[in-house]
Amino acid sequence: MSMWCFLLAPTIFASSVSSEMFVNGSCIAAERDALLSFKAGITSDPNGRLRSWRGRDCCRWYGVMCSSRTGHVLKLDLGNDLYIDDILNNGSVVHWLRGQISSSLLSLHRVKHLNLSGNDLGRHMPIPKFIGALKSLTHLDLSNMGFSGRVPPQLGNLTRLEHLDIHSDWFYAYAYSSDVSWLERLHSLVYLDMSDVDLRAAVNWLHSVNTLPNLSLLQLSNCGLNSSSPSLLHHNLTVLETLDLSYNPFNSHAAPNWYWDVTSLKSLSIRQCGLSGPFPDELGNLTLLETLNMGWNNMEGMIPSTLKNLCGLEWISFAPSNIGGDITDLIERLPNCSSDNLQNLFLFDSNITGTLESVLNLTSLSGLFIDENYLSGSVPVEIGTLRNLRILGISNNSLSGVISEAHFSGLTNLEEIDLSHNYLQVMVGMDWEPPFNLKEAYLTSCHLGGQVPNWLRGQSNLSYLGVSDTGLGGRIPDWFWITFSKAYSLDLSYNQFHGELPLSLEFMSVEELFLQSNSFTGSVPQLPGSVVILDISNNFFNGQLPSNFGSPYLQVAVLFSNRITGIIPNSICGWTNLRLLDLSNNLLMRGLPDCGKEEQKQPVNSASSFGLQIRTLRLRNNSLSGGFPLFLKQCQNLMFLDLAQNIFSGELPVWISEHMPSLVMLQLRSNNFSGHIPIEIMTLSSLHILDLASNTFSGVIPQSLVKLKALTTAAMVLDISDDDDPFLDVRHRGTTTYYVSNTNNDTLSLVIKGEVLEYRKNVEFVTSIDLSCNRLAGQIPEEIGSLLGLVNLNLSSNFLSGNIPYKIGNLQSLESLDLSNNRLSGEIPLCLSNLTSISYMNLSYNNLSGRIPSGRQLDTLMADDPTSMYIGNPGLCGHPLPNACPGDQPSQEAPMRWSEDDTTQMDFHLGLTVGFLVGLWIIFFGLLFKKT
Numbered sequence: 033m034s035m036w037c038f039l040l041a042p043t044i045f046a047s048s049v050s051s052e053m054f055v056n057g058s059c060i061a062a063e064r065d066a067l068l069s070f071k072a073g074i075t076s077d078p079n080g081r082l083r084s085w086r087g088r089d090c091c092r093w094y095g096v097m098c099s100s101r102t103g104h105v106l107k108l109d110l111g112n113d114l115y116i117d118d119i120l121n122n123g124s125v126v127h128w129l130r131g132q133i134s135s136s137l138l139s140l141h142r143v144k145h146l147n148l149s150g151n152d153l154g155r156h157m158p159i160p161k162f163i164g165a166l167k168s169l170t171h172l173d174l175s176n177m178g179f180s181g182r183v184p185p186q187l188g189n190l191t192r193l194e195h196l197d198i199h200s201d202w203f204y205a206y207a208y209s210s211d212v213s214w215l216e217r218l219h220s221l222v223y224l225d226m227s228d229v230d231l232r233a234a235v236n237w238l239h240s241v242n243t244l245p246n247l248s249l250l251q252l253s254n255c256g257l258n259s260s261s262p263s264l265l266h267h268n269l270t271v272l273e274t275l276d277l278s279y280n281p282f283n284s285h286a287a288p289n290w291y292w293d294v295t296s297l298k299s300l301s302i303r304q305c306g307l308s309g310p311f312p313d314e315l316g317n318l319t320l321l322e323t324l325n326m327g328w329n330n331m332e333g334m335i336p337s338t339l340k341n342l343c344g345l346e347w348i349s350f351a352p353s354n355i356g357g358d359i360t361d362l363i364e365r366l367p368n369c370s371s372d373n374l375q376n377l378f379l380f381d382s383n384i385t386g387t388l389e390s391v392l393n394l395t396s397l398s399g400l401f402i403d404e405n406y407l408s409g410s411v412p413v414e415i416g417t418l419r420n421l422r423i424l425g426i427s428n429n430s431l432s433g434v435i436s437e438a439h440f441s442g443l444t445n446l447e448e449i450d451l452s453h454n455y456l457q458v459m460v461g462m463d464w465e466p467p468f469n470l471k472e473a474y475l476t477s478c479h480l481g482g483q484v485p486n487w488l489r490g491q492s493n494l495s496y497l498g499v500s501d502t503g504l505g506g507r508i509p510d511w512f513w514i515t516f517s518k519a520y521s522l523d524l525s526y527n528q529f530h531g532e533l534p535l536s537l538e539f540m541s542v543e544e545l546f547l548q549s550n551s552f553t554g555s556v557p558q559l560p561g562s563v564v565i566l567d568i569s570n571n572f573f574n575g576q577l578p579s580n581f582g583s584p585y586l587q588v589a590v591l592f593s594n595r596i597t598g599i600i601p602n603s604i605c606g607w608t609n610l611r612l613l614d615l616s617n618n619l620l621m622r623g624l625p626d627c628g629k630e631e632q633k634q635p636v637n638s639a640s641s642f643g644l645q646i647r648t649l650r651l652r653n654n655s656l657s658g659g660f661p662l663f664l665k666q667c668q669n670l671m672f673l674d675l676a677q678n679i680f681s682g683e684l685p686v687w688i689s690e691h692m693p694s695l696v697m698l699q700l701r702s703n704n705f706s707g708h709i710p711i712e713i714m715t716l717s718s719l720h721i722l723d724l725a726s727n728t729f730s731g732v733i734p735q736s737l738v739k740l741k742a743l744t745t746a747a748m749v750l751d752i753s754d755d756d757d758p759f760l761d762v763r764h765r766g767t768t769t770y771y772v773s774n775t776n777n778d779t780l781s782l783v784i785k786g787e788v789l790e791y792r793k794n795v796e797f798v799t800s801i802d803l804s805c806n807r808l809a810g811q812i813p814e815e816i817g818s819l820l821g822l823v824n825l826n827l828s829s830n831f832l833s834g835n836i837p838y839k840i841g842n843l844q845s846l847e848s849l850d851l852s853n854n855r856l857s858g859e860i861p862l863c864l865s866n867l868t869s870i871s872y873m874n875l876s877y878n879n880l881s882g883r884i885p886s887g888r889q890l891d892t893l894m895a896d897d898p899t900s901m902y903i904g905n906p907g908l909c910g911h912p913l914p915n916a917c918p919g920d921q922p923s924q925e926a927p928m929r930w931s932e933d934d935t936t937q938m939d940f941h942l943g944l945t946v947g948f949l950v951g952l953w954i955i956f957f958g959l960l961f962k963k964t
């Protein structure tokens with residue numbers, strides 16, 4: 033558009049030179065000055081668009097168009113379309129112009145058309161009121177400029193406006209209008225887009241909009257509109273063609289509603305509005321409809337048969353929903369007209385059964401999205417007759433059988449295919465040359481077998497290739513890396529690939545590389561500078577990591593369970609976007625670079641002070657040594673730290689809580705750490721897991737345990753924000769990466785969405801303090817009784833003395849208690865029988881004495897050998913030990929019975945550490961914008 037203006041403006045000028053009214057080929061001086069003042073307000077113009085704004089004739093300037101008759105500026109068009117490509121990894125957006133809008137524009141009295149969209153000229157400020165004084169405006173586009181604050185009602189003075197666009201895709205722009213009655217004066221309005229403007233308080237919005245009889249387009253997406261079923265007795269919107277009310281929390285029944293009466297509609301989007309109930313019959317009244325988006329609501333039941341009349345329908349989304357019926361039934365209800373127009377059908381996750389046979393009737397189909405349903409049977413070979421098919425998404429069904437060359441015979445336009453997670457076998461000949469040129473191919477868990485298929489060799493346009501768990505094996509041929517050097521995401525995980533990779537993959541531009549769970553050998557290759565996610569876990573990679581390994585864009589690096597030797601390279605100091613690093617189960621030595629200023633190779637983001645974004649660092653089971661890593665001083669956001677099973681030594685620094693205030697998990701087990709446990713550790717208010725076992729810590733257990741805030745409440749479910757991910761449905765278009773990795777047993781369930789790392793909803797989080805196998809002495813602090821959320825407490829094999837604090841009986845969540853192999857004395861507190869959740873207890877090898885308390889839960893513990901939890905305490909007596917307490921009558925032991933009605937198998941095992949958080953972690957890199 034802008035380019036067009038640029039080319040066109042001089043042409044108009046040239047063609048109008050002859051006009052006698054035209055004054056000397058230059059613009060009005062006052063208007064030129066106004067434009068120059070506007071230019072003076074621009075602080076950044078990265079693309080040099082205003083470079084042409086020089087010289088006398090402002091009518092020749094970029095984006096300016098004047099009247100050929102009067103020389104007045106009629107049009108100022110500096111707008112940009114905002115492209116997703118403009119979003120950089122750190123979430124910022126490239127804009128053409130930055131600065132502020134000068135009120136000098138007011139001097140452009142005659143300007144009719146003002147378009148400043150997509151320029152960073154409004155950040156954190158309201159739309160200027162003076163715009164409302166540009167009375168001649170017919171076309172005003174101030175979209176995507178970052179405006180916040182109140183939309184000035186002065187816009188209502190622009191009574192000639194036909195086109196008003198103030199929508200915003202910027203996620204940090206919060207413009208609002210609490211009363212849109214100013215719209216009522218804009219009688220000429222044809223096009224109104226106020227999406228993303230907060231209209232929650234504008235309860236009369238519909239009334240105002242209804243006074244605009246010429247309205248052809250109305251977009252109020254994501255405006256917080258929540259008036260349930262707003263209704264209109266009569267509506268004036270007789271020429272409305274496009275209505276977008278998506279992402280508003282109407283949370284109401286879908287029918288009846290006013291928009292079903294707007295029979296002029298060609299496009300209706302009521303996506304994700306919390307609509308419920310059956311799909312309304314009234315849909316059939318919208319006979320001109322071409323595009324219908326009703327996805328992401330709570331609709332239930334079969335679609336209405338009235339849809340049959342809608343011969344113009346080209347694009348339909350009902351998904352996800354709960355249609356709950358057979359696909360044949362559904363397709364019979366779709367338009368059945370002489371000319372079949374239906375091109376895109378979105379029915380994923382809609383509880384649909386049946387076979388794919390019936391889609392063959394939809395002969396114009398270009399995109400079929402029917403993933404995540406209950407389709408069964410085979411994929412009919414006639415699917416190859418759907419010659420327009422570009423996207424075929426049938427993943428996550430129960431389809432079975434063989435897909436052969438014939439299936440693809442006519443699919444010359446196929447660009448994306450998703451066959452994942454069915455029971456399909458893809459069987460094509462060695463020499464098969466596919467008729468298509470794919471961009472995305474997802475074949476996860478299909479059976480391909482054999483070597484990397486030859487036909488892929490011709491598919492060099494592929495940007496997403498998923499062949500995880502397809503039974504492929506052998507070596508990856510060299511052509512593979514070259515053919516897919518431009519690919520965005522390659523997933524070869526969970527196969528039987530072996531052999532070495534090229535030493536360097538730097539020539540590639542891959543951003544996501546998944547090679548985990550194969551049998552690759554040789555060194556880890558040098559990575560392309562573009563890589564964002566790397567998973568090469570569970571292979572046999574050996575040798576050292578390249579010294580300049582990684583890239584500043586790397587966010588996830590999963591390399592556990594290999595045979596990587598040598599040191600962790602200094603280059604990790606430059607991985608400023610890193611979220612997760614897992615190098616567990618390798619043969620790494622020495623320490624981590626401390627990433628002090630001098631080690632920082634290049635300050636990647638010079639604007640921000642140095643610091644790593646990392647949330648999860650797992651280095652378990654290597655041979656790392658040295659003191660507690662200074663590197664961690666740079667990790668302010670760290671939540672999960674696992675240094676277990678290394679040979680780190682020395683004292684724990686006092687800065688742990690200051691530099692890693694968000695720690696949720698601190699695992700230092702099986703190292704050579706020594707000295708006192710710093711009391712500062714107890715101020716980690718989010719800590720759920722503290723594992724210092726098997727070191728040589730000495731001194732006492734700090735009393736300030738009560739400051740471990742996360743452990744003091746019985747609720748152990750971490751707070752998790754909404755799991756409804758509105759981005760999931762764009763997965764098929766590849767704009768969202770959906771990353772699932774089944775890692776080893778002791779990983780956590782995490783979700784990372786863009787910047788935010790969260791736990792999945794309702795993940796029960798294990799809480800544990802394990803200080804066992806150290807040299808701790810002194811008493812067990814009474815304060816331990818305040819850790820009401822604690823599930824596991826293990827203080828065994830220390831030199832602890834004194835009594836067992838009776839407040840331990842408060843720990844209602846406790847499932848496992850191990851105090852064995854200490855020097856505890858005195859009686860076992862009776863209140864231990866209050867521990868109703870307990871399923872493992874060990875008090876053996878202490879100096880405890882007196883009668884063993886009894887109680888329902890205690891009596892069921894360690895049923896096969898109940899004595900084992902008390903042995904090694906010569907002073908203890910009573911059941912279950914054989915020695916009776918002094919004065920007991922033998923007959924009195926009878927009440928110590930096993931409860932007959934409570935024989936449930938204990939599924940709680942001895943080796944309880946964090947180890948049993950079953951491993952599935954999922955990472956979403958969502959869109960930064962909610963719409964593409």
Ligand SMILES: *[C@@H]1O[C@H](CO)[C@@H](O)[C@H](O)[C@H]1NC(C)=O
Nearest residue numbers: 164165185186187188189214
């Ligand atoms: C413009 O609108 C505002 C508020 O809507 C009003 O107070 C003002 O008088 C109007 N200005 C002109 C010049 O019409």
Ligand SMILES: *[C@@H]1O[C@H](CO)[C@@H](O)[C@H](O)[C@H]1NC(C)=O
Nearest residue numbers: 239242243244245266267268
């Ligand atoms: C239709 O629009 C006219 C003028 O724009 C207005 O007077 C009338 O009240 C509107 N009708 C309804 C039902 O809102």
Ligand SMILES: *[C@@H]1O[C@H](CO)[C@@H](O)[C@H](O)[C@H]1NC(C)=O
Nearest residue numbers: 293312313314315316317338
């Ligand atoms: C709209 O559709 C419903 C149900 O199909 C029907 O009862 C009603 O008469 C229709 N209204 C109009 C205006 O066509």
Ligand SMILES: *[C@@H]1O[C@H](CO)[C@@H](O)[C@H](O)[C@H]1NC(C)=O
Nearest residue numbers: 354355356357358382383384
């Ligand atoms: C799917 O649809 C069937 C009816 O066909 C219904 O019984 C079932 O509850 C639905 N499933 C879900 C998850 O709602």
Ligand SMILES: *[C@@H]1O[C@H](CO)[C@@H](O)[C@H](O)[C@H]1NC(C)=O
Nearest residue numbers: 359360361363364390391393
């Ligand atoms: C598909 O088309 C055939 C022949 O035109 C017809 O008999 C059949 O009922 C159609 N199936 C569906 C599901 O519309």
Ligand SMILES: *[C@@H]1O[C@H](CO)[C@@H](O)[C@H](O)[C@H]1NC(C)=O
Nearest residue numbers: 593617775776777778947951
């Ligand atoms: C995971 O746990 C199972 C059973 O406890 C064990 O057999 C397996 O070796 C463990 N896997 C890893 C990678 O630790």
